Amino acid sequence: MAGKSIIDVLENIPREVIYTIILIAMIIPLLRPLGLPVPVSEPIKKWYDAIESLPPGSLVLISHCNLGAYPAFDSMQVATLHHLFSRPVKLVFFSIDATGLVVYDTLLSKVDPKAYGKVYGVDYFHIGYIPGGETAMKALAEDFKAAVPSDYKGTPIDQIPMAKDIKDIRDFTMIICFTSAGETSIGWIRQWIVVRPEIKYLCCVLDMMLPTMRPYYEAGQVAALTGSAPGGEYEFLIGKPGSGIKKADAFTGAQLILLVFIIIGNIASIAKRMGKGGVR
Amino acid sequence: MSVLYRRHIPLAITFICGLIILLQFFFVPANITEPWQSSLQYYGVTLTNWANLLANFIIGFGVVNISLIHARRIMRAKSWVDKFYSIWLFIVMAAFIVVGLFGYPRMWWTPLAANWDWLQLYVLTPLDATVYASLVFYMASGCYRAFRARTLEGAALLVVGFLSIMYKTPLFQAYAPWVIKTIDWIAKYPAVGAYRGIQVSAALGAILLGIRTLIGVETGYLGRRD
Numbered sequence: 001m002a003g004k005s006i007i008d009v010l011e012n013i014p015r016e017v018i019y020t021i022i023l024i025a026m027i028i029p030l031l032r033p034l035g036l037p038v039p040v041s042e043p044i045k046k047w048y049d050a051i052e053s054l055p056p057g058s059l060v061l062i063s064h065c066n067l068g069a070y071p072a073f074d075s076m077q078v079a080t081l082h083h084l085f086s087r088p089v090k091l092v093f094f095s096i097d098a099t100g101l102v103v104y105d106t107l108l109s110k111v112d113p114k115a116y117g118k119v120y121g122v123d124y125f126h127i128g129y130i131p132g133g134e135t136a137m138k139a140l141a142e143d144f145k146a147a148v149p150s151d152y153k154g155t156p157i158d159q160i161p162m163a164k165d166i167k168d169i170r171d172f173t174m175i176i177c178f179t180s181a182g183e184t185s186i187g188w189i190r191q192w193i194v195v196r197p198e199i200k201y202l203c204c205v206l207d208m209m210l211p212t213m214r215p216y217y218e219a220g221q222v223a224a225l226t227g228s229a230p231g232g233e234y235e236f237l238i239g240k241p242g243s244g245i246k247k248a249d250a251f252t253g254a255q256l257i258l259l260v261f262i263i264i265g266n267i268a269s270i271a272k273r274m275g276k277g278g279v280r
Numbered sequence: 281m282s283v284l285y286r287r288h289i290p291l292a293i294t295f296i297c298g299l300i301i302l303l304q305f306f307f308v309p310a311n312i313t314e315p316w317q318s319s320l321q322y323y324g325v326t327l328t329n330w331a332n333l334l335a336n337f338i339i340g341f342g343v344v345n346i347s348l349i350h351a352r353r354i355m356r357a358k359s360w361v362d363k364f365y366s367i368w369l370f371i372v373m374a375a376f377i378v379v380g381l382f383g384y385p386r387m388w389w390t391p392l393a394a395n396w397d398w399l400q401l402y403v404l405t406p407l408d409a410t411v412y413a414s415l416v417f418y419m420a421s422g423c424y425r426a427f428r429a430r431t432l433e434g435a436a437l438l439v440v441g442f443l444s445i446m447y448k449t450p451l452f453q454a455y456a457p458w459v460i461k462t463i464d465w466i467a468k469y470p471a472v473g474a475y476r477g478i479q480v481s482a483a484l485g486a487i488l489l490g491i492r493t494l495i496g497v498e499t500g501y502l503g504r505r506d
Binding site: 147 | 310329331332335336339385388397400405409412413416421423424425428429438442445446449450453454460471472476479
């Protein structure tokens with residue numbers, strides 16, 4: 001950096017420096033939680049209320065995320081499962097991605113259904129991965145048993161007690177989707193909600209996808225819409241603190257540092273232009 | 281091959297399949313009362329399930345395609361360094377295929393079930409998560425460089441971007457509720473308006489593309505220009 005003024009350096013901080021400082025800002029709160037407040041936002045309250053208002057015996061389809069996105073959705077999915085298993089509802093898990101089976105296993109290793117008195121095949125089961133994306137969603141909606149001949153372990157669907165009464169989309173009360181893919185979050189609307197608007201659709205996407213989903217939420221097609229980041233809020237709301245609350249401190253640390261970098265960059269940029277003859 | 285095989289038969293299949301799915305969507309009610317509705321529903325469901333089967337086939341096709349590309353790369357590479365990643369891809373792909381065939385839960389014989397779980401949990405999961413999580417650093421660096429008030433548009437981007445980051449920071453959610461209200465307003469009105477415009481335009485485009493495909497004007501999916 002020889003020959004460069006301090007303004008030049010601050011205007012173009014090397015990316016390695018940014019990466020390192022952001023990393024430190026994330027790691028410190030994870031190792032030593034700061035205990036910052038975790039306010040419960042409106043979307044999380046709506047998510048909670050939607051699950052809380054499910055009538056007993058309701059059938060809920062859970063389309064969980066793929067493996068790559070799992071760290072982002074971990075806390076929201078785990079908290080949602082805790083909440084769902086505590087309610088008298090039946091769950092059908094579905095992998096829209098080939099890597100989803102591992103996600104299902106990981107989720108159930110964190111949320112023990114037996115602790116809530118839930119039994120596989122009676123209160124919940126997993127239909128596995130069906131390729132095709134939206135055509136798979138359409139197939140499930142039209143003829144459930146034709147699309148799902150067996151569960152994810154190969155047990156014939158007719159041998160699963162709770163599957164005996166599932167015929168098609170009309171048997172479901174709610175879909176809960178966790179996804180990092182726009183075609184999946186919107187696909188459920190196109191293939192399920194448009195066909196049967198009575199179904200409540202709860203959608204959890206990456207925070208950067210929220211503006212894309214917001215028009216559907218405002219139109220009433222999505223009952224609750226949230227990003228993946230506020231998992232800590234949901235954990236706090238249901239009284240099951242987990243990784244999400246720790247991550248909230250890490251988010252604060254990393255994002256505060258990022259805001260500081262943005263301010264520094266702008267001050268340096270303005271100072272440089274003033275030095276060259278005034279701000280344009 | 282004659283034009284009949286290359287063009288007319290694929291176009292006819294596309295037209296018939298598309299028409300059945302369209303008719304099923306618009307004319308088959310939730311409670312079927314007429315026999316023709318039942319028939320239409322049956323054909324629609326069958327076609328949808330065929331599409332899922334084809335999706336399975338496409339995964340196999342992808343394996344063949346990627347194998348051909350990397351085999352060619354290995355043959356043409358001038359040094360071992362150039363060959364390394366393609367050879368490594370074959371080794372990993374072979375490992376996953378073999379372990380998957382004898383370890384995937386739905387297979388008829390699963391002596392490698394534990395190995396399959398191990399590969400997924402301790403190889404695929406951390407690799408996938410690492411690639412995904414590393415985006416945060418690129419995005420942070422990108423924000424630092426892009427959010428500069430050099431022009432009026434740049435200043436607007438800076439203000440909205442800055443407020444959006446504050447909106448997603450739990451500390452500000454607790455102590456600066458005005459940020460939540462401001463970004464909520466932006467998300468609810470200007471952003472929704474803009475996105476609706478984009479989405480309606482894209483939907484109209486998709487409808488036109490669908491009609492062109494159905495009537496045989498759009499032939500790009502056939503993979504050649506006739």
